[in-house]
Amino acid sequence: MTGKAFVIGVGMTPFVKPETREWPYWEMAREAGEAALADAGVPYDRVGQAAVGHCHQPSTAAQRAVYQLGLTGIPVYNVNNNCATGSSALMLARQLVAFGVEDCVLALGFEKMKKGALGAGAGGGDFAASPVARHYGVMAARHGFKDTPPTAQIFGNAAREHMERYGTTREQLAAVAEKNHRHSAANPNAQFRDVYALGDILSAKTVHDPLTKLQCSPTSDGAAAAVVVSERFVRERGLADRAVEIAGQAMTTDTEESFASGSCIDVVGRPMSRDAAARAYEESGLGIEDVDVVELHDCFSVNELLTYEALGMCPEGESGELAACGATTYGGRWVVNPSGGLISKGHPLGATGIAQCAELVWQLRGEAGERQVDGARVGLAHNIGLGGAAVVTVLRR
Template identity: 50%
Template structure:
């Protein structure tokens, strides 16, 4: 990047089960207040704002932000499926890096409904129609059994990995059990009970020998926010400069996502790898240098796939990576010290910014019992089918 960009402040509220949270406006506003307080700055220094959410009417971002104040700044609403929060972060970073503004706010929120994700529109073709059409012949048994679409897509990718590389069903259970151990010390996570691998294996099988209920992240409600500014702006206003964005990339699907047909490629493996490679090249940081990573573990299967797409291990090496303990404390890279989506849940618009919140605090050394000792380089991966993938490299300033 041509100029030093810093994360001046972050805020996040505890995630809650659907039906038990405040409304999106109150949640979003509280996350923004927390980010402003963390930065130690007044709202009138914010020059642009980007709001990420999926299930809401137009201008929900303004409705949340106006609870803080109406200053006339540009407010843009971002819907990029599960990558909406990090897409808002991408746009805020881009605005600051380009010189359009010196300080921008990214925030995200979601009021979710119980149960599997579903389209709210039944009178038009869905955005994932192409994905479903390609996937259906490969996961016909799940479709016929009425397994929800997201579960068939990511579960199908996991099954393909099992068939192609001999990965064991229990390996995905190990990933989920690891998430629970990490979440035990995260007061903002909704599920903090420590699980064993056998607990996960013995849970309700929503797709026999492919996916148990505990391997899927639950829908939750929540909000998070981040303030991005130039280093010069931060110093001028006595803001923190200790966490920087080293590089960031956003990708969408590439031809190999669709042809030849592969469930692994269909759920974003190649666009994630492309974004990660761009970030490594731009930052001069290699996968081996990363100390801590928050990645998009919407399903335990996707976490294992993402180890490979981010270059932490070779393709097909995900099971060994798990078995060697390279995904947790004392290993190669601590993945999802927050507990990830599997433990926090997944309020779509908030997820990417919740990842930013965790990594910023990890680099500050302020996460208590879940602190990754000596963390200096952090990687974020946030994925949305349809598709979009944002990968961000953070580091100590």
């Protein structure tokens, strides 16, 4: 990178259950975009380009969305990287700034989803055409293919492998969900704000053994946005009090390691996450020991455990114990998913990665209200999508 990039404004809508609000995607995008611009104190006509993430809307939905902010004729990019779409849009915005193409770029993500579990991503019912057919093929070779939601299957089977290999318990998996539901009670933007005891989580309806409904992220509607600017932009406009630096960021995709072992632990992305984290640490000059607060991709409780290991928070196999001992909540070594995470805050695919950025910016500015992590100076965001992409971002105040 030839220059630094900073986030000076963030905004998001509440995340809500699909089909519960009359809310076109362009209106939710406008709401988030206007909030981010107001937070930055920057009018839309100062934005040079826009990177806009969505998965379930038509191909130029990004243009329809940003036209609600202004008809300025800027380049608009439609970004789709499955569940890592939002962070991919943020990374594109950061690159445009850091390489000197623009001084001010809007990263925007939104999603309007349908009720019910996500499918396997097959094109028109043709599983062979699915972008994740190879991933599910690895799962099927070892575990078969059941009549349960495919994404819950592949992560549920990763959980079973983790239990068999390392002795991880159902209680440890449920501890992740207990923590994240508890955290979301203080987040007014969260889709769910109910607190559950460990026993409630364990006794909830099984989606795919060992994962219960309260350990699975829901489908959601919502949007989030971030204004990313250059160091010159910050300096010339006196915005240092708003600025949070993107100190390191990396995206990785699947390598042979994802598939060679035949393990769902690898095929759902632990190697990608590990490699992305290593690159982000190297660029930022910071390590996990410097991080105070983490927003990570807990699409299912097991993925939070796998991500602890990938980020270097504990050795492989010890993540269950880390979750159960309180090290990842308030008063512990890190606070992980103070927003409630995907499990409780919600998971509108195109918005998720940027919403993680928004939460961390609020945390590092000391603006997170009841969720505030005391003394937070360094944050880390982790966002992953099957197919595959993993993005790790290190933010520094």
